Amino acid sequence: MSVLIYAENADGKFKKSIFEAVSYAKAIADQKRTNLVAISIGDVAADELAALGKYGAEKVLNVSNDKLKNFVNQAYASVIAEAAKAQGADIVVLSNSFSGRGLAPRVAVKLQAGVADGAVALPEQNGGKFTIKKTAFSGKAFAVVELTSANKVIALTPNSYKVVETGGTAQVEDFTVETKESDFKQMLKEIVRSTDKVSLPDAEIVVSAGRGLKGPENWGMVEELADLLGAATACSKPVSDAGWRPHSEHVGQTGIAVSPNLYIAIGISGAIQHLAGISSSKVIVVINKDAEAPFFKVADYGIVGDAFDVLPKLIAAVKEYKA
Ligand code: FAD
Numbered sequence: 001m002s003v004l005i006y007a008e009n010a011d012g013k014f015k016k017s018i019f020e021a022v023s024y025a026k027a028i029a030d031q032k033r034t035n036l037v038a039i040s041i042g043d044v045a046a047d048e049l050a051a052l053g054k055y056g057a058e059k060v061l062n063v064s065n066d067k068l069k070n071f072v073n074q075a076y077a078s079v080i081a082e083a084a085k086a087q088g089a090d091i092v093v094l095s096n097s098f099s100g101r102g103l104a105p106r107v108a109v110k111l112q113a114g115v116a117d118g119a120v121a122l123p124e125q126n127g128g129k130f131t132i133k134k135t136a137f138s139g140k141a142f143a144v145v146e147l148t149s150a151n152k153v154i155a156l157t158p159n160s161y162k163v164v165e166t167g168g169t170a171q172v173e174d175f176t177v178e179t180k181e182s183d184f185k186q187m188l189k190e191i192v193r194s195t196d197k198v199s200l201p202d203a204e205i206v207v208s209a210g211r212g213l214k215g216p217e218n219w220g221m222v223e224e225l226a227d228l229l230g231a232a233t234a235c236s237k238p239v240s241d242a243g244w245r246p247h248s249e250h251v252g253q254t255g256i257a258v259s260p261n262l263y264i265a266i267g268i269s270g271a272i273q274h275l276a277g278i279s280s281s282k283v284i285v286v287i288n289k290d291a292e293a294p295f296f297k298v299a300d301y302g303i304v305g306d307a308f309d310v311l312p313k314l315i316a317a318v319k320e321y322k323a
Contacts, residue, residue, distance in 0.1 A: 003029040004089035006080050006107075007038045007052055007060070008099060012045060017095045017158035017202055019055050024161040025093040026056025027122055028154075032091075037061065038170065039083045041068050041076055046172055053170030055163065061087075061175035068179070070191075071099050075183035077106035082177045084111055084151070096155035098201065104155040113151035120160040120280065123147075135257070135280060157280060158202055159259045200249065203232035205262045206281075208251060210236035210274075212267015212288065212307055216244035221311040222266065228318045234258065236268050252277040267307045270295025287311070 005025035007018050022038060029036040038057040040049055042064070049060045061083055068075060080103065084092050092107055094100040096118050108115035116123075118135035120142065125131075129146055135157060136143035200206065207226040213219065219233075226233045233249055240250040251258055253276035263281035268274060270286070270293055278284070279298070286299040289306045296302045303310055 001032070001090040002034050002087050003032065003036050003091045003093065004080070004084045004087055005036060005038045005057065005093045006095075006100070006103065007040045007057075008095060008097060009040060009042055009044050009048075012043050013048060014044075014052070015202055016163065016204075017097060019163040020158065020161045021093055021095040021156045022052055022055035022057055023164040024122065024156050025091075026164070026166065027161075028091060028093065029056070031122070031125065035059075037083075037087045037089065039063065039080060039175065041079055042071075043069060049172045050169045053168040054165050056166045056168075057170040058168075060170045060172045062172055063175050063177065065176075065179070067184070070188045072184060072187060073099070073102045073106060074186065075179055077103050077110060078179065078183050079177045080107050081110035083175060086175075090151050092151075092153045094153070094155045096157045100155045104153050108151075108153040111151040111153065112149065113153045114147035114149040115153040115155070116145055116147060117155040119154045119156050122161075123152075123154070137276070157259050159204065159261060159282070160280065197226075198230065198232040200232040200234055200251075200256055200258060203258065203260050205229045205231035205264075206234050206251075206258055206260045206278075207231045207264045207266070208234035208236070208268060208278075209239070209266040209307075210268030211238050212269075213239075213244075218308075219245065221307075221315065225264070225311060225315050225318065228315065228322065229262075231262075231264075232260075236271075236274050265295055265299075266311065268295060269293050270298065287314075 026036050035058045037059045038052045039061040104117045116132045121133040123132040131146045209222045234251045235245040235249045240247045253273040257277045259280035261282045264285045266287045283300045285301045286295040287303045291304045
């Protein structure tokens, strides 16, 4: 029984989160002493597909079909499930991206599989039990779930597993699946980019600010620091509610959950609803003028100070470091 990884592309390229998911799937395949097969849907160049071999995929199934050029949840789920059946894969791995979150349960239904979305660690197999650690309650907690079904679908949280290069090139094969009309009841008509900046859910560094910044006119400092660090910008809910920043930047229980390597929180109190969206961040840096702000309890590094003093100094220090 092999392992299948769905390698989702963005404009024909694979992002780092996919290399993480391939590396993760390879580790699962190694645990099972089986091979790893990848599937790609859409227009991706042959060399880009073959490069998945570097992370452990032995074979890449390439589904290139005009009807499947754009992401269609149900149709992509059917293709992935058919590929899993054709390859005899009992474990399907996806990235817990926006589309991965939609695909995981749909693929699971088609394979009658148990699903662990938001996985943050490799599965453990003890005494016939297959358990896996995943985020729960919008990232407020972790849960260890047991998958008791024969088939399993796992969606890996971005930035929770390292990219491992094993070397090698994957053999690329065309894979054809008959699609059904019923798979195209919901169609993607257009993608409208809200920004050309680093996408928040995929960002490795996030510079986030809250009401402590006083008003939208002060976000220049936040954007400058983010640009220097190659980071995405984010904010607390009241900030987006007030229209200081777009809702797409709102992080937390009712917004986006992020899991960057570095989360810099400026003038954010650290309310439980905000922490819900950032608790899987690897390193948390808090800048707040109130030493009692709850955010400091979860911070790896804290700066007690006025953002209007600290940020210009931090920006100058990063510029000096990069010079
Ligand atoms: P404040 O609480 O006003 O905190 C501002 C912070 O800035 C303070 O700690 C202050 O000490 C500091 N500060 C002030 N001036 C400076 C300065 N010059 N320099 C440095 N620091 C300074 N919130 C979210 O963020 N995301 C969510 O998803 C979310 N969902 C919610 C869902 C529900 C059902 C509810 C009830 C609330 C939700 N909230 C959410 C709101 C949440 O409870 C908090 O009210 C919110 O996170 C506070 O935002 P803030 O930290 O920016 O503002």
